[in-house]
Amino acid sequence: MLSFFTNHDHVRAHLSLAGDGNMKLRSEDSEQSKQNQITFLEKNGIAYENFHYAQVAHGPDVLHVTSESPHVITGVDALIATEPGVFLGLTVADCFPVLFYDDVERIVGVAHAGWRGTVKEIIIKVIDAMKSQGSQPENIFIELGPGISQANFEFHYAEMIQEFGQYSQDKYIERGSSLDKIFIDLQAILMDQVESAGVPIKNMKYCGECTFADERYFSARRHRGDSHSAMLTVIGMSS
Numbered sequence: 024m025l026s027f028f029t030n031h032d033h034v035r036a037h038l039s040l041a042g043d044g045n046m047k048l049r050s051e052d053s054e055q056s057k058q059n060q061i062t063f064l065e066k067n068g069i070a071y072e073n074f075h076y077a078q079v080a081h082g083p084d085v086l087h088v089t090s091e092s093p094h095v096i097t098g099v100d101a102l103i104a105t106e107p108g109v110f111l112g113l114t115v116a117d118c119f120p121v122l123f124y125d126d127v128e129r130i131v132g133v134a135h136a137g138w139r140g141t142v143k144e145i146i147i148k149v150i151d152a153m154k155s156q157g158s159q160p161e162n163i164f165i166e167l168g169p170g171i172s173q174a175n176f177e178f179h180y181a182e183m184i185q186e187f188g189q190y191s192q193d194k195y196i197e198r199g200s201s202l203d204k205i206f207i208d209l210q211a212i213l214m215d216q217v218e219s220a221g222v223p224i225k226n227m228k229y230c231g232e233c234t235f236a237d238e239r240y241f242s243a244r245r246h247r248g249d250s251h252s253a254m255l256t257v258i259g260m261s262s
Contacts, residue, residue, distance in 0.1 A: 024067075025230065027122050027166040027258070034124050034131060035110075036258035038168050039063050040239050046255035047114045048078060048095065060112075060255055069110050069257065077102050077113040079135040083143035085152045101134035101149045105156055110259030116241040117234050119170035119213065120256035123149055127162040131258045136170070138178075141209050141216075142187055150220040160221035165228070168256060169240055172233035173197065173208040176244075180205045 024043070027036035039046055044059035061071045075088045078097045085101040086092075090109050096102070102111040103123070111133045113120070118137030124130070132149045134140065146165075153163060177199050184191050190212050196205040210229060217227050234240040241252045 024063075025168065027168070028124050028164065031124060031126055031164070033107075033126070033129065033260050034258065035067065035069070035261060036122050036124075036131075036166070037063075037067050037256070038115075038120060039255045041241050041252070041254070042239070043254075045241070045252040047116075047251070047253040048076065049251070063255055064110070064257065067257070069259065073108055073259070074110045074112060074257070075102065075104075077111070077133075077135070079113055081135075081137060081139040083140070083145055083148055085132075085134075085145075085148050087152065087156070100140055101132065101145055101152075103130060103132040103149065103152050103156070104259065105130050107260040108262040110257055112255055112257040114253035114255055115168070115170070115234075116243045116253040117171040119209065120168035120254075121146055121149070121213070122166045122168065122256065122258050123153060124164045124258070125153055125158045125162050126164065127159070128153075128157045129260060130156055130158055131260055133256060133258050136209070136213060138176075138186075138207070138209060141212050142190060144216060146213055146216045147220045150217075150222060161223055161226070163222050164226045165217055165222060167210065167213060167227065167229040169230055169232035169234050169237070170209065171235050171242070171244060173206050173210070175233060175235035176207050176209060177204050178207050179203055183207060
């Protein structure tokens with residue numbers, strides 16, 4: 024298990040490891056995955072009844088969750104909450120879990136940032152959602168969990184030009200294994216987005232671990248595109 028915001032007393036934030044089991048809810052194995060979620064949450068002192076899980080869709084949408092929100096929320100890739108005791112979660116396997124905390128307004132957030140979410144500026148949208156609840160950018164702290172590193176994220180160059188828009192820049196790429204391929208630095212794009220949203224870069228922390236290279240984590244790319252298994256990231260404020 025990894026923990027985040029360990030120097031903030033009012034927030035609890037964790038990421039499961041592969042050894043904790045698959046946390047991704049899918050129709051064919053949802054009961055086992057749900058039990059894995061419950062076990063992981065209980066291990067961290069979190070009741071399942073206070074937990075709200077986003078079934079991500081690789082889109083740009085952010086939802087403000089309350090204690091009245093459903094346990095499973097579909098079609099949303101980021102969540103924020105302002106109520107203590109409300110815990111937010113989603114699953115990742117190469118995509119980056121991004122966790123947010125405003126220690127002044129007491130707002131938490133979590134986002135699923137794969138390459139599609141990165142291009143759609145999911146981080147900026149979460150920051151905007153927090154600002155709509157009173158956050159000032161200088162009070163927002165962000166932690167970037169493990170995800171696929173540039174050394175292991177190879178992409179077709181033509182596809183990057185088509186899909187990445189304004190982020191199709193030389194500073195984010197290195198030459199790939201053939202002339203038509205490149206390696207993309209998603210972390211660099213995410214960090215530039217944080218800075219462009221007005222959050223001081225000193226407020227951002229990146230664990231630096233690669234899900235593809237480190238078998239403690241599930242990796243869709245290591246398993247040849249099979250995203251069947253994923254880790255759970257969870258964040259919330261103590262009551």
